[in-house]
Amino acid sequence: MGRWEPNAPGRLERAALDLYIERGFEQTTVAEIAERAGLTERTFFRHYADKREVLFAGAGALRDLLVSAVAGAPDSAAPIDAVAAAVEAAGAVLQERREFSRRRQAVIAANAALQERELIKLATLASALAGALRQRGVPDPAASLTAEAGIAVFKIAFDRWVNDDGQPDFPQLVRESLGELKAVTAGK
Amino acid sequence: MGRWEPNAPGRLERAALDLYIERGFEQTTVAEIAERAGLTERTFFRHYADKREVLFAGAGALRDLLVSAVAGAPDSAAPIDAVAAAVEAAGAVLQERREFSRRRQAVIAANAALQERELIKLATLASALAGALRQRGVPDPAASLTAEAGIAVFKIAFDRWVNDDGQPDFPQLVRESLGELKAVTAGK
Numbered sequence: 369m370g371r372w373e374p375n376a377p378g379r380l381e382r383a384a385l386d387l388y389i390e391r392g393f394e395q396t397t398v399a400e401i402a403e404r405a406g407l408t409e410r411t412f413f414r415h416y417a418d419k420r421e422v423l424f425a426g427a428g429a430l431r432d433l434l435v436s437a438v439a440g441a442p443d444s445a446a447p448i449d450a451v452a453a454a455v456e457a458a459g460a461v462l463q464e465r466r467e468f469s470r471r472r473q474a475v476i477a478a479n480a481a482l483q484e485r486e487l488i489k490l491a492t493l494a495s496a497l498a499g500a501l502r503q504r505g506v507p508d509p510a511a512s513l514t515a516e517a518g519i520a521v522f523k524i525a526f527d528r529w530v531n532d533d534g535q536p537d538f539p540q541l542v543r544e545s546l547g548e549l550k551a552v553t554a555g556k
Numbered sequence: 557m558g559r560w561e562p563n564a565p566g567r568l569e570r571a572a573l574d575l576y577i578e579r580g581f582e583q584t585t586v587a588e589i590a591e592r593a594g595l596t597e598r599t600f601f602r603h604y605a606d607k608r609e610v611l612f613a614g615a616g617a618l619r620d621l622l623v624s625a626v627a628g629a630p631d632s633a634a635p636i637d638a639v640a641a642a643v644e645a646a647g648a649v650l651q652e653r654r655e656f657s658r659r660r661q662a663v664i665a666a667n668a669a670l671q672e673r674e675l676i677k678l679a680t681l682a683s684a685l686a687g688a689l690r691q692r693g694v695p696d697p698a699a700s701l702t703a704e705a706g707i708a709v710f711k712i713a714f715d716r717w718v719n720d721d722g723q724p725d726f727p728q729l730v731r732e733s734l735g736e737l738k739a740v741t742a743g744k
Contacts, residue, residue, distance in 0.1 A: 446743040487675045509712045509733060514740045516711065520704035524697045545697060552702045553741045555634040 377415045377425070379405040384422040385468070388475040393419075393482060420485065423472055427489045431496045433458055438500035447506045451497055451518035452546050459525065459538035466529075466538075473530045494519040521545045565603045565613070567593040572610040573656070576663040581607075581670060608673065611660055615677045619684045621646055626688035635694045639685055639706035640734050647713065647726035654717075654726075661718045682707040709733045 373379075383404035387396040398419050402409045416422050437454035445453070462469055476482040497515035498508075506514065525541040536544070561567075571592035575584040586607050590597045604610050625642035633641070650657055664670040685703035686696075694702065713729040724732070 446740075448740050448743050484672060484676055487679050488672055491675050509716065509736055510740050512712050512715075513708060513733065513737045516708035517705065517737065517741055520701060520708060523704065524700050527700075528697065545701065548697055549701045549705065550741050552634075552636050552698050553705055553738050555636050 373407055373411055376405075376407055376411050379407060380412055380415060381422055381425070381468075384419065385471045385475065389471060393475055393479045420482065423475065423482065424485060424489060427492070430458055430461075431493055433461060434493060435496050435500045438497060439503065441504075447501050447504070447510060447514040448517065448546075450501070450504065451514050452521070452542070454497065454500075455518050455522045455525075455546075456539045456542045458522065459529075459542045462526075462529075463538045469526075470530050490519055490523060493522075517549060521549055524548075561595055561599055564593075564595055564599050567595060568600055568603060569610055569613070569656075572607065573659045573663065577659060581663055581667045608670065611663065611670065612673060612677060615680070618646055618649075619681055621649060622681060623684050623688045626685060627691065629692075635689050635692070635698060635702040636705065636734075638689070638692065639702050640709070640730065642685065642688075643706050643710045643713075643734075644727045644730045646710065647717075647730045650714075650717075651726045657714075658718050678707055678711060681710075705737060709737055712736075 380401060384396070384401045387400055387404060396419065398409055398412050401419065401422075402412045405412075416425060434454045434457075437457045438450045441450035441453050476486055494512075494515045497518055498511045501511040501514055502508070521542060525538060525545040528545070529538045529541050568589060572584070572589045575588055575592060584607065586597055586600050589607065589610075590600045593600075604613060622642045622645075625645045626638045629638035629641050664674055682700075682703045685706055686699045689699040689702055690696070709730060713726060713733040716733070717726045717729050
């Protein structure tokens with residue numbers, strides 16, 4: 369009890385995803401996840417509030433990454449370019465976790481409640497991006513609209529990246545999707 | 557029992573909103589809503605699955621309106637213009653229900669679970685718009701991105717319309733927000 373377990377979050381995450389894919393999210397218990405990971409339930413709850421949060425543990429880091437990338441964009445960058453740089457940076461981080469992301473997405477796609485939780489996550493990211501733009505002096509509604517545009521690009525690039533084999537990498541899909549958004553909003 | 561009650565949905569809706577604003581959504585029961593409306597619980601459940609659905613009863617009609625407006629746009633219309641016409645048409649219908657919309661929004665803003673339900677509604681509308689664009693032969697990812705852009709415009713126009721006094725009407729806010737989206741995505 370209480371002793372340090374090497375890479376407990378990684379082991380729990382892998383065990384949870386394995387079980388969610390094998391048995392379904394609803395059918396899996398925390399006890400089973402801990403057992404599969406060779407850890408105790410107590411260790412599980414030291415890292416995650418519940419079995420759903422294993423799938424959303426990265427949301428806070430993703431938000432921080434987006435916000436700091438917007439804050440760190442050159443003063444001269446247009447709002448959409450600051451947001452695009454942030455979404456690309458997030459894409460580069462996710463690129464390192466492609467297999468995890470694909471498996472996680474398969475679990476979420478199979479469960480309506482998880483899809484709702486994912487929508488809430490995306491709405492939170494859009495709010496955070498809008499807040500970061502306001503910090504740069506971008507007024508509303510431009511801040512909100514640019515943030516929503518950025519999250520739309522993220523979402524569509526993510527869907528393409530996670531669902532198709534042999535696709536380009538995530539940052540490239542972000543650039544392509546942004547180019548496509550610019551084209552469609554321009555009426556092309 | 558079972559007899560026809562004149563305008564039961566309208567009376568129930570008004571009673572529900574009154575109570576949600578007076579007491580809070582969580583604190584209000586279906587029995588209280590029915591009593592306030594001078595109707596029975598049985599009549600309530602003939603029209604609504606539960607007290608939450610009173611607030612979302614219009615979502616299906618809104619979706620149908622968006623889809624048929626996209627389908628009915630001239631063949632020559634660019635996807636973004638078909639979507640803009642649809643969102644404007646939806647705005648014109650909501651314009652007739654401004655007081656209801658403002659009161660409904662106040663209830664939703666006060667309750668996290670209702671905000672989540674609203675996000676799901678918006679995601680459903682985005683899917684429906686994307687499907688209507690595919691029916692017009694718009695390929696992906698353009699269909700999805702245009703639909704997301706349309707819902708972003710709808711959301712921001714709605715926020716402005718519902719929260720500010722003395723604002724222009726909803727269809728005009730839709731046009732302004734779309735213009736702003738075009739400007740921000742163009743890097744202005």
